[in-house]
Amino acid sequence: MSAATLTAARSLIATPAQARTIGSVEGRRAFAFKEVGKRFGDKIVLDGISLDVRAGEFLAVIGKSGCGKSTLLRLLAGLERPTSGSLTFGAAEEGHSRTRFMFQEPRLLPWASVVKNVEIGLTGIAGVAEARQRALAMLEEVGLADRADEWPSVLSGGQKQRVALARALVGQPQILALDEPLGALDALTRIEMQQLLERIWLDQKFTAVLVTHDVGEAVALADRVVVIGAGRIALDLDVPVARPRRHGSAELAHIEGTILDRLFSRA
Amino acid sequence: MSLATRLARNGVAGWLLPAAIIAGWEAAARAGLIPANVLPAPSAVAEAFWRLTLSGELIRDIGVSTLRALSGFAIGGSIGFVLGLANGLSALSRGLTDTTLQMIRNIPHLALIPLVILWFGIDEEAKLFLVALGVFFPIYVNTLLGIQSVDPQLVEMGRVYGLDRRALFFRVILPGALPSIFVGLRYALGIMWLTLIVAETISASSGLGYMAMQAREFLLIDVVVLSILIYALLGKLADSLARLLERLSLGWHPAFQKG
Numbered sequence: 120m121s122a123a124t125l126t127a128a129r130s131l132i133a134t135p136a137q138a139r140t141i142g143s144v145e146g147r148r149a150f151a152f153k154e155v156g157k158r159f160g161d162k163i164v165l166d167g168i169s170l171d172v173r174a175g176e177f178l179a180v181i182g183k184s185g186c187g188k189s190t191l192l193r194l195l196a197g198l199e200r201p202t203s204g205s206l207t208f209g210a211a212e213e214g215h216s217r218t219r220f221m222f223q224e225p226r227l228l229p230w231a232s233v234v235k236n237v238e239i240g241l242t243g244i245a246g247v248a249e250a251r252q253r254a255l256a257m258l259e260e261v262g263l264a265d266r267a268d269e270w271p272s273v274l275s276g277g278q279k280q281r282v283a284l285a286r287a288l289v290g291q292p293q294i295l296a297l298d299e300p301l302g303a304l305d306a307l308t309r310i311e312m313q314q315l316l317e318r319i320w321l322d323q324k325f326t327a328v329l330v331t332h333d334v335g336e337a338v339a340l341a342d343r344v345v346v347i348g349a350g351r352i353a354l355d356l357d358v359p360v361a362r363p364r365r366h367g368s369a370e371l372a373h374i375e376g377t378i379l380d381r382l383f384s385r386a
Numbered sequence: 387m388s389l390a391t392r393l394a395r396n397g398v399a400g401w402l403l404p405a406a407i408i409a410g411w412e413a414a415a416r417a418g419l420i421p422a423n424v425l426p427a428p429s430a431v432a433e434a435f436w437r438l439t440l441s442g443e444l445i446r447d448i449g450v451s452t453l454r455a456l457s458g459f460a461i462g463g464s465i466g467f468v469l470g471l472a473n474g475l476s477a478l479s480r481g482l483t484d485t486t487l488q489m490i491r492n493i494p495h496l497a498l499i500p501l502v503i504l505w506f507g508i509d510e511e512a513k514l515f516l517v518a519l520g521v522f523f524p525i526y527v528n529t530l531l532g533i534q535s536v537d538p539q540l541v542e543m544g545r546v547y548g549l550d551r552r553a554l555f556f557r558v559i560l561p562g563a564l565p566s567i568f569v570g571l572r573y574a575l576g577i578m579w580l581t582l583i584v585a586e587t588i589s590a591s592s593g594l595g596y597m598a599m600q601a602r603e604f605l606l607i608d609v610v611v612l613s614i615l616i617y618a619l620l621g622k623l624a625d626s627l628a629r630l631l632e633r634l635s636l637g638w639h640p641a642f643q644k645g
Contacts, residue, residue: 226539
């Protein structure tokens with residue numbers, strides 16, 4: 120275990136609200152949570168989360184089930200409103216959707232062809248003819264151009280999730296929120312999807328927020344990993360490993376170990 | 387491919403059994419096993435068919451009955467569909483009307499015949515009312531069920547992707563409810579003929595039921611059997627049309643995909 124990494128992590132826990140510029144390319148802010156709390160009735164799910172994320176960053180959020188990580192994502196996507204604190208976004212760009220949400224399930228409309236499903240991502244953004252062009256181009260990107268006119272029911276689980284990814288990205292969102300979208304896939308398809316996601320992220324430069332319970336996946340993909348525990352940020356750690364990253368490399372394994380230690384030392 | 391599989395593919399297989407029954411029936415009638423005043427031979431029924439077709443009587447009666455059936459269906463079906471949609475989409479509407487409708491649903495609509503005759507006499511309104519009431523409930527119940535069973539995850543997805551209420555209804559909710567609505571439609575078509583037959587048998591001055599009752603008066607048993615067969619064919623025709631519509635609009639559904 121490297122002492123330097125741990126020290127860096129500790130100093131960040133001490134000042135979670137501090138603006139972060141480490142490794143920043145442009146330093147522009149994508150969004151910021153300021154002392155955000157969320158309660159459902161008496162149950163406190165999030166308790167004063169402060170998080171500043173710069174544009175283009177790949178952030179992974181890890182935590183045990185029920186720790187509030189999905190709630191964090193739903194707040195970000197506007198599916199829930201915070202009980203306390205505030206949530207600010209960077210300036211929205213013309214012609215881009217601001218936040219897109221990728222669910223755990225593909226959630227494709229079974230009665231619409233693959234390309235029509237992708238076009239839903241352009242609702243209110245592009246006209247009919249343009250939407251089809253852009254949807255087809257996005258399908259090309261995820262390697263499903265030849266399946267454009269088929270029904271979703273004939274696709275495999277991984278292919279469905281690729282269509283869902285195309286739908287999320289076709290509107291060129293500034294922020295992509297991913298709620299364990301690879302959780303239901305088999306191990307090999309999962310690695311394939313991770314690589315696809317990384318490639319498109321490098322290409323389109325959106326801000327990605329990936330909620331996952333798979334620490335390996337988080338360190339393989341993210342620039343920065345946040346661990347949520349008991350409704351607070353328990354750890355905020357950079358993953359300063361160059362890309363392309365190799366699955367199972369010693370460097371990644373080491374960071375994974377650090378995070379796992381933190382996850383289990385404070386139950 | 388064996389002969390049997392090929393016949394099944396062409397839809398011929400379904401007609402083999404009725405054809406065999408008719409052949410057996412004809413043979414039995416000719417051999418004198420079935421007395422003609424109990425059940426006339428198929429050839430006698432065919433003769434009656436030909437006679438009534440030439441006189442124009444049959445076409446007129448079928449036309450009158452079909453018109454009644456479809457008008458009643460259109461009235462009852464559209465009210466049921468609209469109420470099903472309203473109650474599926476709005477909790478307020480459901481709270482106000484569903485209990486009442488469920489109570490009325492449990493009255494067999496044919497039990498209302500005496501009341502309906504008192505209200506409308508034996509005119510067209512009486513038959514339209516009965517048919518409309520009969521088809522209303524299957525359409526209503528299945529439309530409501532269809533809308534309530536639309537996957538809420540898809541609805542949430544639609545909202546997240548910015549579909550407005552109209553788009554959400556036409557692109558997510560209605561297509562999701564369609565399989566169930568079709569079940570209601572096919573069920574309602576069956577009830578439509580049933581109700582009409584009963585209503586026309588009791589009180590009418592035209593139509594297939596009237597034709598059958600007239601024939602009974604004059605002991606024309608071949609015409610009675612003919613009218614029953616025509617009911618069977620019309621019922622089958624309506625069901626086939628519904629199936630065709632189903633196949634055309636539910637092509638996405640795994641149950642309707644070939645191979």
